[in-house]
Amino acid sequence: MTVDLVRGMRDVMPAEYLTSRHIQTILERTIAGFGYQMIDAPIIEHRELYLRKLGEDLVGKVYEFSFGGRDLALRPEWTASVLRAYVAGMQDQPLPLRLSYAGPVFRYERPQRHTYRQFTQVGGEIIGGLPPRADAEVIALACAGLNAAGVTDYTVRIGHIGLARELLSRFDLPERTRGLLVWSLERLRAEGLAPVRERVLANLGTPPEGLELPAGLDDAQAALWLERVLAAMGIDLRTGTRSPAEVIQRLLRTLRRADEQPLVEAALAQLARLAAITGTPHHTLPALTDLLGTESAAFRELQAILDLLIAHGVSPQQVIIDGALGRGLHYYTGLIFEIYDSEGNQLCGGGRYDDLVGALGGRQSVPAVGFAYGLERVVAAATPPEPTDPRTVLVAAVSDEDYPYAVLVANLLRMSGHTVVLDVRKRSIKDNLRDATRRGFAAAVIAGAAEREGEYVVWRDLATRTERRITLAELGGGV
Incomplete structure (x- = not known):
C-alpha cells in the first residue's frame, strides 16, 4: 500500500x-x-x-x-x-x-x-x-x-x-x-450503444424464472398476485431477516424494473443521438x-x-x-x-x-x-516566469570576526527589498563567487575587516564582473 x-x-x-x-x-x-x-x-x-x-x-x-x-x-x-x-x-x-x-x-x-x-x-x-x-x-x-x-x-x-x-x-x-x-x-x-445497454439492463435486475407480472396490475394487485404465486410454488416467506411483506415489495420492484426494458431501450436510443x-x-x-x-x-x-x-x-x-x-x-x-x-x-x-x-x-x-x-x-x-530572482544577493564574511557585520549587511539588504543568501559554510571569497555565479545570483557582497572598519561593503555585479564600494548608509537607502 x-x-x-x-x-x-x-x-x-x-x-x-x-x-x-x-x-x-x-x-x-x-x-x-x-x-x-x-x-x-x-x-x-x-x-x-x-x-x-x-x-x-x-x-x-x-x-x-x-x-x-x-x-x-x-x-x-x-x-x-x-x-x-x-x-x-x-x-x-x-x-x-x-x-x-x-x-x-x-x-x-x-x-x-x-x-x-x-x-x-x-x-x-x-x-x-x-x-x-x-x-x-x-x-x-x-x-x-x-x-x-x-x-x-x-x-x-x-x-x-x-x-x-x-x-x-x-x-x-x-x-x-x-x-x-x-x-x-x-x-x-466512448464505448458505443451495445455495451452501455448491456450494463444498464444488468443494473435493472433480472426477475426469477417464470415470474412475470400480468399486464395492467397496480402495485396492490401485483403484490397480491405475487403472494399467491409464491404460495402456490411452496415458497415460505417467513424465513430470513425480512418480513414477508418486505420480501414481496423487493421482488415486486425487481419485476417492475424488468418491465422497464423496452422504455430503457428507447431512452438509450435518444441519449445516443444527444x-x-x-x-x-x-x-x-x-x-x-x-x-x-x-x-x-x-x-x-x-x-x-x-x-x-x-x-x-x-x-x-x-x-x-x-x-x-x-x-x-x-x-x-x-x-x-x-x-x-x-x-x-x-x-x-x-x-x-x-x-x-x-x-x-x-x-x-x-x-x-x-x-x-x-x-x-x-x-x-503556461508560459513560465524567469526561474531565478534577479535581486538575489550572496553576502559572505571573510572571517569569523567579520560574520556579525555580514549579518548586519544582509539585514539591511533585505530591508531594501533584496533576497539575501548568507554564506554559512565559511567558503573562500573565490569559492563564494563561483557558487553565486552558478546559482544565477545578481551580486556577491564581501564583508571583511577593512569593510567592517570603514562601514562599507564590496558589491560585485556577477553579470558584468564589476565591483564598487557601497556604504552602509547607501545600503539602508536601497541599492
Whole structure:
C-alpha cells in the first residue's frame, strides 16, 4: 500500500515550486478580482460527505480509512467541502456568496502525464448565483485566469445535464433508472450503444424464472398476485431477516424494473443521438433544436449562456458544445464545462449543482455553480516566469570576526527589498563567487575587516564582473 501511494505522489523541487507558486498567485489574483473571498477547509473529511454525490467513478478513487470509530477520507475535490462549510457556518450571509480556494486533493488513479494522486485545485464557487449569468461568469473567469497565466490556446467544452434529463422525461421511468441513464452519456460516445445497454439492463435486475407480472396490475394487485404465486410454488416467506411483506415489495420492484426494458431501450436510443452531438455552436445548436425543440428550457438556458460568454469576451471559436459531457460527478444539475489545452490536457472544469446545499443539510435549497483548475496542468501549459530572482544577493564574511557585520549587511539588504543568501559554510571569497555565479545570483557582497572598519561593503555585479564600494548608509537607502 505504501509503495502504491508513493508512486502516485511526487516531490516539487525549488525551481518548479517557484514557477507553480507564480502561476497559482496569478490564478488566485484573477479570481479575487471577480469578488471571490478565500476559504480553507480540512484535508480530512467524513467519508459520507463524498459518497453521496460523487458518482461511481470518483468514489472508487477516494482515499478512505477508519480512525477513532469514524469513517474518514482525504479530500478528493473542493466543492463538497466548501458547501459543507457554507451549511455549517455561512447560511446567514447575504447571497450570492463568492468563495475561492486553493489546496491539495487526493485521488487514487493511474498516474500519467501531468496527472498525480496528489494535486492542487484552485477554484471558486458562486453560492446563490442564478443561471445564466452566474454560469457565464464562472466560465469567463476560468478563461480569464488562463489568459493571465499565459495560456491562450485552449478549447471550452460545454454541456448541460438538463438536455439529457428533458429527453428522459418523455419516458415513464423511475428516477433511479433515469439517473443511471444520464450518467451513461460519456460511455455512450466512448464505448458505443451495445455495451452501455448491456450494463444498464444488468443494473435493472433480472426477475426469477417464470415470474412475470400480468399486464395492467397496480402495485396492490401485483403484490397480491405475487403472494399467491409464491404460495402456490411452496415458497415460505417467513424465513430470513425480512418480513414477508418486505420480501414481496423487493421482488415486486425487481419485476417492475424488468418491465422497464423496452422504455430503457428507447431512452438509450435518444441519449445516443444527444451523445453524438459535438462541435461549434454554429453546427450543434440546430442539431439540439431538432432533438429537443426550441421550447426546451435547458436549450434556452444553454443558448443564453453562450450569448453572455460573447459579452464576456470569450470567442465562439473557442467553444465546443458537447452533448456527451458528464464529468462523472452526480451532483451536477445544469451547466457543465471543461477547458482543454492544445495537447488535449484538461486544465479545469466545473458546473451547476443546485441540489447540493440541500443534500448536505442546508436549511433551504440554494442554487450554486463553480469550477476548479488543476494547477499542475495549468503550469505545464503556461508560459513560465524567469526561474531565478534577479535581486538575489550572496553576502559572505571573510572571517569569523567579520560574520556579525555580514549579518548586519544582509539585514539591511533585505530591508531594501533584496533576497539575501548568507554564506554559512565559511567558503573562500573565490569559492563564494563561483557558487553565486552558478546559482544565477545578481551580486556577491564581501564583508571583511577593512569593510567592517570603514562601514562599507564590496558589491560585485556577477553579470558584468564589476565591483564598487557601497556604504552602509547607501545600503539602508536601497541599492
